[in-house]
Amino acid sequence: MNKELLEVINQVRANKNLAKLSSYNAGDRLREEMGFESLDLAELTVRIEEKFNVDVFSDGLVESVGEIEAKLARTEKI
């Protein structure tokens, strides 16, 4: 699990008055499990971009936290 990513997710959740998560599963879906709507996803993208310098949504929408992790990992290798 990527702790920095969890931190960003919790920031967005806190702004929606959702409870802080102590962990996530790679299969957790951003909309269903994380409770994010379009504007939240936009915010999440910007905050991830600030932290990791990666626009995770640039080539289409990602659905799960695991897909974000994969994109971050891929970028780190490059």
Place this chain on the structure above:
Amino acid sequence: MANLSQPWLIDGRTGAVTLYEQLLSRLNCAPLQIRSQCQPASMVDALMEITVAVAFGAKLNLFDADFGERELAALGYSKVGLNLPEPVVAAAPIDLPALQALAAGRSSARLGLFTSGSTGLPKLVWQTVANLARAVKVSPRQAEAVWALAYNPTHIAGIQVYLQALANGCTLVDVYGLDRPAVLAALERHKVTHISATPSFYRLLLPVQRPLPGVRSVTLGGESADARLLHKLAELFPQARLHNVYASTEAGTLLVADGDVFAIAAGLEGRVVVRDGKIHVHRSLLGEFGAPTKPSPVIGDKVSGIGFSPLEGQSEPITSIQQPIFTPSPRDEDWYDTGDVVEVVSEQPLRFRIVARERDWVNVGGNKVNPHEVEGVLGEHPGVQQVRVFGRKNSVMGHILCAEIVLAKPNDGQRTTDAGQKTTDDRRQTPDDERTTDGGSRKAAGESDLPQKSASGARVEDGGQRTEVGRLTEAELRSFAAARLQPFKVPRMIRFVDHIATTRTGKMQRTEGG
């Protein structure tokens, strides 16, 4: 020709169906209830009320469903005063063919819609149905369409989609505000053939899981669409023609596009021109502003920048709508400068790309936000001394709204007790172990290199509600704004800074990197 047992509106979420028959019985009930001001409770409510106005040539002032008490009060209305029905006696019963003709532009109805105003408050613009229906096409082929309604029904784009559907007796499927699985399911289940929506709406349907060959026409408007999105949409809707349209809240469809190259819509040559590299619109195309009795705006009274029209570009003039014979006037006061900058690709015929849209406006997923309005609201917070609101590019919503805040010094009369109860609560909810550090975050290319120190010199933490400086947090300011503004107007990134960047003329900059 539609028949009465055909669905008029299908709720994309629940599948609930309202038939044309039910619409007609609402129109023909006695006494007929008419509302002159309507903040709709639902999509059915909104479209019924619009239909009543269209059918009886009434004046109807529409309010966004999510306008709060404060926004209404600022506009001079109260929730109590809205939605009051007045019984009237209709002159004669109305049938479906007559209703369709009225929706195609024969109606004398006028609709009052709110656009983001240049001075902060949303501004009332009165539109005739004749003008709103200018891009409506009526034909036997159009009558076979099943339209998805992806726009707010109290906004011009939603009304234009509705008039197109109603004029042809088509079924509408309400997908406004639905999430992706629900939208995709509704498009398939109800055999939608025509969609008109913002690029942000379409982006949310990606990545392509499986193509939807039933969709024949896909229209994009309200924001610029990049080539990559158009390419993906061609995958998602393999049988559809893609249309990219361009219009203003005042004037309806002005331009039509092939990819990202635009042309002036047929029949509007001479009334929409490129002058000094910017699009100008003649006043004869503009709606009326403010009270219905007021004349057209003076030049410079920018009520709204270019917005969107949801219908595909009209390929031939609509003959059923009477338009005065137009002679362009050379006088400057007759032209409205949209502020949209173009790059001419060819002079004959005139083709151009849109380089920049009216700079001050921030387009969040097709909703135009006036930063002045948001700045006004944030500036009311006693802890805020100065504020700058601007857009930042975003791959989900096109743009995301950001704010920079200079905090009032404690001796500037900061009264956090007035509005700061939430501050205290929010801080309590945030245990110390959650405190983040800047974490060596890297900056995106072109991002502003703004001071990251607070007014008090304390290090500003990286984003989120942990951006706590003095007594004010990001979460508190967001709650403050959310209580007063529609959701898309609430800044999603708030940063506390020492000073606000200004241009050389002393104006605040609206682009990122201030």
